[in-house]
Amino acid sequence: MKKIYNRILQISGNIIAVRASGIKYGELAIVKTSQGKTFAEVIRINASDEIFLQVFAGGSGISTGDEVYFLGRHMGIPFSENLLGRIFTATGEPRDGGPHLTEALTEISGPAVNPAKRIVPTNMIHTGIPMIDIFNSLVESQKISIFTTSGEPYNELVVRIALQAKVDAIVVGGMGIRYDDYLFIKDSIEKGGAFGRCVLFIHTASDPVVECLIAADISLAVAERFALEGKKVLVLLTDMTNFCDALKEIAVVMEQIPSNRGYPGDLYSQLAVRYEKAVSFEGAGSITILSVTTMPGNDVTHPVPDNTGYITEGQYYLNNGRIEPFGSLSRLKQLVNKDTRADHRPLMTSMIQLYAFYRETMEKRAMGFRMSQWDEKLLKYGNLFEAGIMDLSVNIALYEALDMGWRILAECFTPEETGLRSELIKTYWPDICKA
Amino acid sequence: MIKTAGIVSGINGSMITVEFSGSVRQNEVAYVLHEDMRLKAEVVRIKGRRADLQVFESTRGLKSGAEVEFSGGLLSVELGPGLLGQLFDGLQNPLDRLAARHGFFLKRGEYITPLQEDKTWSFVPTAKAGDRVSGGDTIGTVIEGRFIHKIVVPFYLTLLHDVIHVIEPGDYTIKEKVALLKDNSGQPIPVTMSFMWPVKRPVTLYEERLPPVEQLVTRIRIIDTLFPVSKGGTYCVPGPFGAGKTVLQQLTAKSAEVDIVIVAACGERAGEVVETIREFPMIIDPSTAEPLINRTIIVCNTSSMPVAARESSVYTAITMAEYYRHMGLHVLLLADSTSRWAQAMRERSGRLEEIPGEEAFPAYLQSVIADFYERSGLVRLKDGGKGSVTIGGAVSPAGGNFEEPVTQATLKTVGAFHALSRERSDARRYPAIDPLESWSKYKGAISPAQRSQLFKLLKRADEIGQMMKVVGEEGTSLDDFMLYLKAELFDEVYLQQNAYDEVDGATSIGRQAHVFSIIFDILNTHMEFKGKDEARRFFNEMRQHFLDYNTIPEGAVAFDEKEENIMTLLLEHVPVSDRSCVRTLSEALVESDLDSFFRRSKMAGGIDKKDLSIVIKDGKSDEKNI
Structure with missing residues (x-):
């Protein structure tokens, strides 16, 4: 009773x-x-x-x-294979008009994984986006955030990565997103033909703020169960800044002493508990977390991106519709880019260095300095690089992208100017341009 | 004595309020009974019949009315042979044995004894019946890895005791009695190979604390040469995220020349700990020919593990460090990151509704941090041996801003400061220690005069670099340009180090001295160039030679060849009259060389970036004067 x-x-x-x-x-x-x-x-x-x-x-x-x-x-969520292909609210109510699920309740926010049972990740997740695949490879079981500002096409980017990544299940946790964005995510996944391996937990901006916190936990709890069943799971969390703002709102009501710009003192721990769900289980599946963090005022020292940066294993800066090569970092890329192709690492370094020189040249030009022959080469390179590699519409596999990189280099420079080792040049320098 | 009991009456996150009867100690350990679990907790405040306890586990599902048992003891760790090579959580539970028992996830309320009780150790007695001993005195030894592990009288037996009996040499477990002592009142006290010691109480059973004068070689060039650390000293490594704090700590753990390294991963990413756990058993330490894990202890309370145990993780680590120091060993404790520990204190303080200090950190932050770092030190033991505990703490300042309370509180208590900078890491200049901002109070491999000269050079080159951004290369004099290139060369081939290269990743102190003498000569040599292009070509070529040179093992034929190349290239640009003095007269030459730069420049007093407009003017007038 x-x-x-x-x-x-x-x-x-x-x-x-x-x-x-x-x-x-x-x-x-x-x-x-x-x-x-x-x-x-x-x-x-x-x-x-x-x-x-x-x-x-x-x-x-x-x-x-x-x-x-x-x-x-x-709080729990009924867990079964039937979740795939469904859309729910943040508390697990159907949003798609489908039946309520009642079987086997899984509790959310379970205990932490024993570090002794984690394994060092070794699989790269191919996304078809050269700025990620070449320069900051995404690694299975990584937790990484897209640092961006409102107005940037971040939802387009995460959905595209989700659709192109070869994973067994995709869990989308939408937090405080606009209804339009929800429809966009839903339609894109449907069109991409991935709906059957997807489950969405959507909290829109008009839903009660407390449910925003649940959306993250419920998504991760479901992902954890799939991973324990041996699936490779990709979790998309958009937008984690809304999650933090919900935490702030609740902390203030509870009369907690705020630490930094009104955010509670345990913001780091709260974020860590969620992000640390990213894991590669020994003998089972894995969870990869790709989140979106919109930076208020494009300020990376704001408490939300700042605390996030200390937890995640890298970040992609999405700025002006492009992934910035500087500042973006995948802390785990060393674990995978040694095993792809011999030219991957050196080409990555060389191209980024040349692009840095290009940026310097742009500054020089803006200040009215005379352009030398070398500067002209760099300007040509910069333009080709931005169009052929950086542009988000470019959609090519890693090896193709590497070949593209070589072609761009060959079009602008002589082999010595690239600073690449001679044996690599012998193998990969495109023939047509040798003369 | 009746055991004190209590009842949970309030729950707020990891903080619980308990109504108790009987007496309760501050910081006493208690267990909260929840379902079939016993959750470990610590008393943090007592008010009347109510005590506030922080629970080291998740309090999810706990009910008010749950029973609480007070243990009477303080939070303690077990000290004895068998700690090395293990992976513990913040409460000294061995994580691999927990994993074997409970699988993927950490289970609440599960505690396993840190030392394996069934393992036997070959005990050799050194004390005999009739000796008078007190806490910390050796009664025998066992062999732990490559160390002679002294079995000592428990630290807490501070008075003199008579030895009644010591066991024969043989194989015993840590729970078997190896000696019997008698106190003044004739009470017999059995002694085993292990004992408990409260983590927050420093071990001070040494003769005296010595000044930290002996260098701790990290085999990281920028540290050993410019910002050295001493055995028994303290240093901190603050830096924004992504600047390479953890990689630097891992590198130090790998290559530092000490006996034992204790890594306290406090509130950081689990993935990084995993890298250490999986990698260290594979790496063979060249100086001992043993896997690195044999000299390492890892204490980890990663960010998603209960916050309350974060604080205990650094204390657990330092207590084990002090224990091994007591054996006459040199121990390096790497804490990553102390900011997370400070944040845990902030969370607790907030829940206790204490009046907050700056950025809501508790007012006692500074003194707690100071107490922790002060547990380091080089000591002379009672048996004449020397041991040391060196503490290197990573700090994660919010927003990468060093003005914040944790960085500032730490800076007051450490002897060296290795500031990591975003600019350097963005430019891929690793290790990203900023040579213009860092400092060290310890003595290193090079003379203070050389050190200050290098700082002058780097500072001046930085100014020239700033100026060049405004006036361009054309507006810079050849002398200034050369000085700039020299500093760049020093930075690129000496201060920067490739952590992923086997040879370059760790440079022995001997090799450092050798390479330094060569590069120092180059910095101090007056060279002649026809123009800036020629100078740039020369330095590019020089850099290429050095980068190759850095990756060739010492003693290889190619090593000497490369050195030849470097000297030949250098001599090409040295005026014939100066050649003989390249090595011998270098010191004198440099001083005058550098000084002349300073005299010639009107900015010798040092400039601020704010005054940049004046600089340009000065720069131009300078050009005219020449």
């Missing part, structure tokens, strides 16, 4: 308090209001048996006389 509490002591923001005993920390409750039922989660227990609950649908419209009853369990 469940106990019903019908005296709510406090309502502030999305937090309500009731007096109850024998309640578990983190337990799920249901609040029955005149507008319907909503989930709530215990986030604090005070010494006088005051239970604080975070109401998923928000505090608006809740009456002090509304009923609250506890479910005795944590």
Whole structure:
């Protein structure tokens, strides 16, 4: 027999308090209001048996006389293969008009993986985007974020990576995204023919803010189960800045002392718990996390990108519709780019160095300095590089992209000017340009 | 004595409030009974009959009304043979044995003894019946790897005790009694090979603390030459994300010339720990011909593991370091990152609703950090031997801004500062230690005069580089340009190091001295060029020679050949009259050479970037004067 509490002591923001005993920390409750039922989660227990609950649908419209009853369990998601091809809200309600799933409930936000059971990743994930494949390879089990600003085509980019990556399952966690973006993601995946290996948990900007946090946890819990079954899973989290803002909002309501620009002091730990779900299991599958972090004011020292940068294994800067070669970094690329083709690493270094020179030359030109012959070569190279490699519309496999790199080099420079080793030049320098 | 018991009355994240009866100690360890689990917790505040405890595990599902058992003891680690080569969590649980028992995920409330109880050690007694001993005195030895591991009287037996009996030589486990002591009141005290010691209490059973004068060789050139670290000293490595803090720490763990390295991975990425775990057993240390893991202990509380145990992880590590120092060994403790530990303190402080200091860090941040770093030191032991604990702490400043509280608190307590910079890492200049911002108070391989001369050179070259961005190469005098190229050469071939190259990745101190003397000569030699193009060609060629030279093992034929090449190339551009003095007169020559630059330049007083417009003017007038 469940106990019903019908005296709510406090309502502030999305937090309500009731007096109850024998309640578990983190337990799920249901609040029955005149507008319907909503989930709530215990986030604090005070010494006088005051239970604080975070109401998923928000505090608006809740009456002090509304009923609250506890479910005795944590937030969970029914897990099965049937999840694939479905779209849900952040709390696991169908968004696609399909049936409710009820079987085997999996708890969300489970324990951390024992570091002794992790393995060093060795598989590259090919994306068809040369700026990623050549310069900052994406690695299975990596956690990496796209640092960008509002207005950049970041959703286009993540969806494209998801569609082109050879993975067994894709989990999309949408957090605070615009409805248009949700439709775009859905349509693109459908068109790309990947819907059958996809599951979406979507929290749109108009949904209650608390559910934003659940979206990340539920996506990762599902991904973890797929990975344990041996699947290679790619998780897309867009946009993690909204997730952090939701954390901030709740922390402020709970009267926590803010640390930096209003964000709670445990922002790092909160983010880490989610990102550290990226893993390669010994003898099972893996989870790769690709997230989007929109930087307010394009400021990388803002607490959200800053804390994210310390947790993720690299970042891609998406700026002016292109992935920036400088600042972008894949910390795990060394683990994979040694095994692709002998010219991968040296070509990567050489091309990036020449591109850096090109940027310097551009600065010089802007200041009105005379352009030398070398400068002219660099300018030609820079333009070709931007059009043939950097442009996001370029969609070629790694080896093709490497060949393309050689062609561009050959068109602009003599072999000695590239600083590449002679034996590589002998093997890869395109024939046509030798004369 | 009746055991103190309590009841959980409030839960807020990892912080719980407990109503207790009986007496409770500050920092006492307690266990919260939840379902069939016992969750470890520590008392952090006591008010009346209520105590606030921080739980080292997730409190998910815990109910108010749950029982709490107080243990009476402080948070302690077990010290004894068998610590080396292990992977522990922040509470000294061996993670691989946990994994064997529970699989992929960490299970709450599971604690395993850190030392293997069934393993036997070949014990050789050194004390005999009738000796008088106290805590820290040796009663026998065992062999642990390549070390003689001293079995000592537990540190907490501070008074003199009579030895009644010591066991015969033979193989024993750590739980078997190896000696029997008697205290003043005649109470017999059995001694085993292992004992417990509270982590927050420094081990001070040495004769005296000595000044850290002996250099700790890291085989990283920029550190050993410009910003040296001493055995028993402390240093910190702050840097923005992506600047290579962790790679630098891993590199140091690999190549530092010490007996034992303890890596405390505190609140950082699990993947990095995995790299260390999987890589170290494979790497053979050339000086000992043993896998590196045999001299390493890893304590890891990665970012997704419970936050409360993060703090204990650094203390667990330092306590084990002190234990091995007590055996006369040199220990290097690498903590990555102390900022995460400070953040854990901030989280706890926030939950306790303490009045916050700067950026919400607790007001006691500075003193806690200072206490930790002060546990380092070179000491003379009672038996005359020397041992040391050196602490290298990585700091992750928010926004890469060194003004923030953790970096500032750390800077006050360390002897060397290796500042990593975003500019250098973006330019792929690794290790990205900024030579203009870093400092060290310790003595290194080169003389202070040489060091200050190099700083002068780098500083001046940086100014010239800044100026060149504005006035272009054309507006720079050939002398200035040459000085700039010299500094660039020094940076590219000496300060930078390729961590992924087998030879270049670790440079022995002997080789450093040798290469340094050559490059120092080049920096100090007056060279003649027809123009800037020729100068640039020369330095490019020189750089190429050095880069090859750096990757050739010492003693190889090619090594001497390359050196020949370098000297030949150099002499081509030295005026005939100066050739004889390339090596002998270098010091005198440089001083005058450099000084003349400073005298000639009107910016000798040093300039600020703000005054750049003045610089241009000066630069131009300078040109005219010449």
